[in-house]
Amino acid sequence: MSHSPVMLNEAVAGLAIKPNGTYLDATYGRGGHSAEIVKRLSTEGKLIVMDRDPLAIKEARQRYATGDSIDSRVTIHHSPFSKIGSYVVEHQLDGILIDLGVSSPQLDNPERGFSFMQDGPLDMRMDQTAGESAAEWIAVVDTEEMARVIWKYGDERQSRRIARAIDRFRQESPITTTAELADIVKRAVPGKPNRKRHPATKTFQAIRIYINSELEEIETVLENSIAALAPKGRLAVISFHSLEDRMVKQFIRRSEKGEDDMPLDLPIQSMVKDGVLRRVGKAIFPSEDEIYNNPRSRSAVLRIAERTDELV
Ligand SMILES: C[S@@+](CC[C@H](N)C(=O)[O-])C[C@H]1O[C@@H](n2cnc3c(N)ncnc32)[C@H](O)[C@@H]1O
Numbered sequence: 626m627s628h629s630p631v632m633l634n635e636a637v638a639g640l641a642i643k644p645n646g647t648y649l650d651a652t653y654g655r656g657g658h659s660a661e662i663v664k665r666l667s668t669e670g671k672l673i674v675m676d677r678d679p680l681a682i683k684e685a686r687q688r689y690a691t692g693d694s695i696d697s698r699v700t701i702h703h704s705p706f707s708k709i710g711s712y713v714v715e716h717q718l719d720g721i722l723i724d725l726g727v728s729s730p731q732l733d734n735p736e737r738g739f740s741f742m743q744d745g746p747l748d749m750r751m752d753q754t755a756g757e758s759a760a761e762w763i764a765v766v767d768t769e770e771m772a773r774v775i776w777k778y779g780d781e782r783q784s785r786r787i788a789r790a791i792d793r794f795r796q797e798s799p800i801t802t803t804a805e806l807a808d809i810v811k812r813a814v815p816g817k818p819n820r821k822r823h824p825a826t827k828t829f830q831a832i833r834i835y836i837n838s839e840l841e842e843i844e845t846v847l848e849n850s851i852a853a854l855a856p857k858g859r860l861a862v863i864s865f866h867s868l869e870d871r872m873v874k875q876f877i878r879r880s881e882k883g884e885d886d887m888p889l890d891l892p893i894q895s896m897v898k899d900g901v902l903r904r905v906g907k908a909i910f911p912s913e914d915e916i917y918n919n920p921r922s923r924s925a926v927l928r929i930a931e932r933t934d935e936l937v
Pocket residue numbers: 628629630631651652653654655656657658659675676677678681704705706707724725726727728729751842843
């Protein structure tokens with residue numbers, strides 16, 4: 626179960642790697658992007674890697690921190706990227722890469738509970754050592770709230786109908802497997818089946834985003850990236866979902882123009898106004914070849930920004 630890194634060359638080029646620089650790969654996954662960054666570093670360069678998934682971190686340690694493969698340039702942290710501030714000194718980083726979403730090993734392993742294609746425990750946590758699983762959440766959540774989550778994070782128009790079907794089922798017996806949930810959703814959604822997309826696609830995506838607090842994580846890491854980046858440091862973010870991409874785009878725009886929704890009497894307002902990021906180029910999308918070779922890349926968008934000299 627390997628992972629094909631998405632827009633590998635584009636993302637690494639966007640970081641404009643300086644051989645002696647310090648970089649953060651905030652979403653190590655299976656290390657495709659990290660490996661390309663390391664290749665471009667001198668013996669003085671540094672790479673910090675993070676991932677909230679213990680299996681991703683295990684792979685990183687095997688590759689860079691054990692036996693003959695110890696590479697002292699690479700530091701590895703098991704952590705959600707919202708905690709970037711705990712691991713990185715202010716203005717230390719020459720580049721941050723954030724490749725959002727889930728990795729192929731997470732999606733393809735039925736034990737992780739992300740996929741409706743294969744049966745497994747209904748888990749969906751990127752870090753199975755923390756927080757509530759999808760099954761635990763579904764067992765207790767209010768039906769209206771469940772509908773709201775499915776609508777908001779899945780853009781699913783049938784969210785109420787689906788939530789009511791889930792509620793009816795859970796009153797009879799707990800929903801503990803991905804196949805059960807996929808089947809409940811499939812039976813709840815009226816109309817002809819769409820051959821291209823399983824009817825549970827949006828519901829699974831919504832619950833995953835909610836269970837992992839994915840949007841809150843993105844909001845926090847973006848805000849904290851400003852302090853972590855050195856002047857002229859680069860931020861490269863790959864999103865797979867329109868909600869994520871909108872957040873990234875608006876964040877870059879706000880940081881560029883210095884517009885912020887902070888009260889005007891805060892002293893920081895004047896500094897933010899100067900603009901702390903500069904957009905680098907336009908949004909980048911995968912090539913047709915890449916989409917053909919790796920269909921999971923099809924919804925990806927890469928945005929790049931550079932830290933200005935204005936320190937806040
Ligand atoms: C698309 S994969 C990254 C693939 C990686 N670039 C590669 O080339 O192998 C996304 C990874 O980000 C991790 N991840 C997602 N959200 C995270 C968060 N909030 N904090 C830390 N890691 C996160 C997931 O566990 C997953 O391993």
